[in-house]
Amino acid sequence: MSDKVALLTGVTGQDGAYLSRLLLEKGYTVHGIKRRSSSFNTERIDPIYQDPHLPGTKFFLHYGDLTDSTNLIRLIQSTQPTEIYNLGAQSHVQVSFETPEYTANSDAIGTLRLLEAIRILGMEKKTKFYQASTSELYGKVQEVPQKETTPFYPRSPYGAAKLYGYWITVNYRESYGMHASNGILFNHESPLRGETFVTRKITRAVAAIKLGRQDCLYLGNLDALRDWGHAKDYVEGMWRMLQQDEPDDYVLATGEMHKVREFVELAFHHVGTTIAWEGTGTDEVGKDAETGNIIVRIDPKYFRPAEVDQLLGDPSKAKAKLGWEHKVSFSELVEEMVREDLKVVAREHETRVYGED
Ligand code: NDP
Ligand code: GDR
Numbered sequence: 001m002s003d004k005v006a007l008l009t010g011v012t013g014q015d016g017a018y019l020s021r022l023l024l025e026k027g028y029t030v031h032g033i034k035r036r037s038s039s040f041n042t043e044r045i046d047p048i049y050q051d052p053h054l055p056g057t058k059f060f061l062h063y064g065d066l067t068d069s070t071n072l073i074r075l076i077q078s079t080q081p082t083e084i085y086n087l088g089a090q091s092h093v094q095v096s097f098e099t100p101e102y103t104a105n106s107d108a109i110g111t112l113r114l115l116e117a118i119r120i121l122g123m124e125k126k127t128k129f130y131q132a133s134t135s136e137l138y139g140k141v142q143e144v145p146q147k148e149t150t151p152f153y154p155r156s157p158y159g160a161a162k163l164y165g166y167w168i169t170v171n172y173r174e175s176y177g178m179h180a181s182n183g184i185l186f187n188h189e190s191p192l193r194g195e196t197f198v199t200r201k202i203t204r205a206v207a208a209i210k211l212g213r214q215d216c217l218y219l220g221n222l223d224a225l226r227d228w229g230h231a232k233d234y235v236e237g238m239w240r241m242l243q244q245d246e247p248d249d250y251v252l253a254t255g256e257m258h259k260v261r262e263f264v265e266l267a268f269h270h271v272g273t274t275i276a277w278e279g280t281g282t283d284e285v286g287k288d289a290e291t292g293n294i295i296v297r298i299d300p301k302y303f304r305p306a307e308v309d310q311l312l313g314d315p316s317k318a319k320a321k322l323g324w325e326h327k328v329s330f331s332e333l334v335e336e337m338v339r340e341d342l343k344v345v346a347r348e349h350e351t352r353v354y355g356e357d
Contacts, residue, residue, distance in 0.1 A: 009088030066110025220302025253313020
């Protein structure tokens with residue numbers, strides 16, 4: 001029986017769902033903070049829901065928000081976590097250009113609120129802290145591949161907010177001796193990925209086009225390069241960081257990068273469709289090589305005011321110190337996401353347009 005107690009912000013998100021499962025398997029008691037919403041927002045964690053009225057329950061949900069200090073202090077006080085994973089965030093880069101102030105409040109000041117809550121409650125020596133930092137910190141390319149020592153140059157309000165989150169975590173570690181670590185995670189995806197991130201948007205649309213529910217997928221920059229791994233592998237790395245004697249900062253990545261257009265090609269390949277690209281710039285289209293139908297178009301509304309052109313991580317420190325390595329390959333990831341979305345789309349009865357936002 002483990003006496004480890006974890007508190008997760010962002011429990012309803014992709015990583016929150018995978019990390020909760022992992023921690024429950026390891027015998028942790030898991031407390032998750034969810035936001036009040038007018039519609040259900042717990043779909044990803046419904047399969048692991050436990051009735052709090054029953055004896056032996058190890059998974060608890062609490063209402064809260066990273067913009068509410070008193071709520072965070074009260075929840076940390078009442079749950080007495082040995083580990084806090086700060087996964088909550090307004091995590092969409094493009095949306096951060098529309099909601100920069102809110103993004104800073106939740107992603108930057110939200111991190112400070114949690115760290116201050118630990119300090120106010122005198123739990124600096126009891127509670128280990130994980131901060132969900134990101135490869136978006138690297139933004140404009142300074143060095144390839146990017147590692148822990150590569151200079152940061154964020155390119156969005158999201159990246160700038162996460163930069164504060166990164167440094168305030170380092171600062172609290174150095175100032176108050178807290179076990180506080182940053183995971184600088186490169187993009188990680190899964191069938192639970194939010195539908196408006198490019199990978200899931202593509203796999204849902206591929207499934208919908210295959211099943212005759214949609215004609216065309218609209219995308220922005222097809223030439224952006226990303227280092228894509230599987231979320232299941234990455235939450236294991238988060239946990240490993242907090243099991244170390246000393247806190248530190250680590251890059252988690254696959255060390256391989258691919259263009260958005262390669263993701264599109266591979267996803268269509270998994271449903272037996274070959275893409276033929278024609279044209280350039282915003283006039284470029286992707287045609288079904290067999291039928292000649294246009295199945296991919298460019299919509300400039302998905303271009304960002306400032307783009308991160310390429311991200312490639314060097315995970316050697318995580319390998320050497322944490323014994324961490326990604327297991328799921330790029331092609332296995334795409335295959336799993338398409339396979340699962342074929343089931344999801346087949347279950348949906350109404351016709352709807354995929355790929356908005
Ligand atoms: P998701 O967008 O899937 O999940 C974000 C979670 O944060 C959701 O549970 C969301 O709640 C919650 N949230 C949003 N705003 C607030 C707020 N104000 N207060 C409390 N909770 C809030 O993100 P991921 O799971 O993909 O990512 C987890 C973390 O890792 C994020 O911080 C992200 O920025 C970071 N990250 C992600 C990477 C990736 O590739 N996935 C890479 C590097 C870093 P709700 O469900 O109600 O919206
Ligand atoms: P990213 O992920 O910005 O890297 O942030 P996203 O999937 O949104 O974009 C990846 C790349 O694809 C290009 N792109 C599009 N993106 C979206 N969302 N929609 C489109 O239609 C589209 N067309 C092309 C983008 O321009 C970009 O270059 C993710 C988030 O999970 C962050 O929270 C996390 O910190 C980083 O990954 C690492």
